Amino acid sequence: MRDTKESRLLLVLLIAIAFALITVDIRGGRNSPVDGARQAAAAAFGPIENGMSTVVDPVGNAVSAVRDSGGRHDRLARLEKQNATLKAKLGSDDRNRSRLTQLEKMFNVAAEGQYGIKGAQVIAIGSAQGFSWTVTIDVGYNDGIRRDMTVLNGSGLVGRVTTVGPDASTVLLANDPDFTVGTRMEGSDELGFASGQGDRPLRVELLDSKAEVKKGDRLVTFGSQGDKPFVPGVPVGTVTRVDPSNGGLTRTLYVTPFVSFTKLDIVGVVVQAPKKDPRDEVLPAKPKPTPTPTVTVTVTPSADASTNASDTTGEQQ
Numbered sequence: 001m002r003d004t005k006e007s008r009l010l011l012v013l014l015i016a017i018a019f020a021l022i023t024v025d026i027r028g029g030r031n032s033p034v035d036g037a038r039q040a041a042a043a044a045f046g047p048i049e050n051g052m053s054t055v056v057d058p059v060g061n062a063v064s065a066v067r068d069s070g071g072r073h074d075r076l077a078r079l080e081k082q083n084a085t086l087k088a089k090l091g092s093d094d095r096n097r098s099r100l101t102q103l104e105k106m107f108n109v110a111a112e113g114q115y116g117i118k119g120a121q122v123i124a125i126g127s128a129q130g131f132s133w134t135v136t137i138d139v140g141y142n143d144g145i146r147r148d149m150t151v152l153n154g155s156g157l158v159g160r161v162t163t164v165g166p167d168a169s170t171v172l173l174a175n176d177p178d179f180t181v182g183t184r185m186e187g188s189d190e191l192g193f194a195s196g197q198g199d200r201p202l203r204v205e206l207l208d209s210k211a212e213v214k215k216g217d218r219l220v221t222f223g224s225q226g227d228k229p230f231v232p233g234v235p236v237g238t239v240t241r242v243d244p245s246n247g248g249l250t251r252t253l254y255v256t257p258f259v260s261f262t263k264l265d266i267v268g269v270v271v272q273a274p275k276k277d278p279r280d281e282v283l284p285a286k287p288k289p290t291p292t293p294t295v296t297v298t299v300t301p302s303a304d305a306s307t308n309a310s311d312t313t314g315e316q317q
Contacts, residue, residue, distance in 0.1 A: 102266040105154025113233050113282045116272025117152070118143055122264045123168070133176035133196065135159075135264055140167045148229035150221075150270040156235035156258035157181065157221060158267050169269075174236075175202065175261050181230055182222035185213065186280050191222060194236060194255060201240055204253040211251055213242050218283055219255060231270050233278035 103119070110117045124136035139145050141164050151158040151171050159173040172179055175196040183194045183204060190213070192206040204219065217239040223232030237255040245251050 099266055102154055106152070106266060106268050109152060109154055109156075109235075109282055110268060113231070113278040114274035114276075115152070115231060115268075115270045117268035118145065118271045120169075120267050120269060122267060133173040133179075133198065133261065134162070135171050135173065137169050137171055137267060137269070138167070139269065140165045140169050142166050144271050145169050145269055150227075150229060150231045150234065151267055152234050152270065153259060153264070153267045155260070156237070157230075158259055158261075158264065160229040161269060171267070173261050174257060174259065175199070181236070182224065183219040183236055184222045184279075185211075186218040186220065186283060188212065188217075192219075192250075192253070194219070201254040201256050202237055204239075204255050205250040206253060207250060209245050209248050209251045213239060213251065213253060215239055215242065220280060220283060223277065227273035231273045233274070233280070233282050235283050 120137040120139040149161045159171045163170040179196040190211045194202045194204045219236040221234040224230045237257040241254040243252040
C-alpha cells in the first residue's frame with residue numbers, strides 16, 4: 001500500500017475502531033457483543049496456532065533442557081559429594097570398629113592382669129633421642145604418665161616409657177636392641193632376660209642352661225622391683241627356636257613377640273600395678289590341636305584272585 005493521504009486516514013480510522021471495540025469488550029465482560037466474534041476467530045485461527053506451537057515447542061524444550069542442565073549438573077555434583085562422604089564415613093566406621101576391637105582386647109588384658117591403665121594413641125614413630133624403635137603416644141605428664149612405666153596393648157608387651165612431656169611421651173619398643181626385660185616361662189617358671197633384635201625375634205637367655213624348653217612355649221614378664229619399669233604377667237611371646245645347650249651358663253631361645261610393632265595404634269600405659277602377680281593368667285588360652293584323621297585301608301581278595309589261587313593249588317597237586 002502506498003503512503004498517501006487516503007491510506008493514512010484509513011489507518012487512523014482502523015485504530016479508532018479497534019480502541020472502540022476494546023472499550024466495548026472490556027465494559028461488556030462476559031456479555032460482550034464481540035465475544036461471538038472472538039470465539040469464531042479462535043475457531044478459525046486455533047489450528048494454525050497449534051501447528052505453530054508444534055513447530056516452536058521443540059525449540060522451547062531444547063532451551064529449557066539447556067537451562068535445566070545446569071541444575072542437573074549441580075544435583076549430580078551433590079550426589080557425587082554425598083557418595084564420597086558416605087564412602088569416607090564407611091571408611092571411618094571401619095577404622096572405628098578396628099579401634100573398638102583393639103580397646104576391647106586391651107581392656108580384657110588389663111582386667112585379667114588387674115592393671116590400672118591409661119589409654120593412648122600412637123601419633124608418631126621414631127624420636128629425636130636416636131632410638132631405633134620408638135613411638136610417640138598422645139599422653140604425658142598431665143595425664144599421670146611417668147618415666148619407666150610399662151606399655152601394653154591387647155596382644156601383650158609393647159615397651160616402656162622413656163621420656164615424658166606435658167601431653168606426649170616416648171615409648172621404647174620391646175624389639176629395640178637397647179631393650180631388655182626379665183621373663184618367666186609359662187608353667188615351668190624358668191627365668192631369663194629377653195632383648196630386642198629389631199625386626200628379628202627376641203633373643204632370650206635362660207638362667208638355667210639345662211632347662212627343658214620346646215618350640216611353642218610362651219613367656220610373660222617377670223616384673224621389676226617396685227613394678228618399674230615392668231609389671232609382672234604381661235605376655236611377651238612364643239618360643240620359635242631353641243639353641244642346643246653347649247655346656248654354657250645360659251641357654252639361648254628365640255621368641256616371636258605377641259605384639260606386631262609395625263601395626264601399633266591403641267596402647268595402654270600401666271599407671272597402677274596389680275596387687276598380686278597374675279603369673280600366667282593374662283596369656284590367652286592355647287588353641288586346641290586339630291586331630292589328624294587316620295585312614296585305614298583293608299584289602300579284600302577278589303573272586304578272580306580266589307579262583308586263580310584254587311587253580312594254582314590244583315595244578316600243583
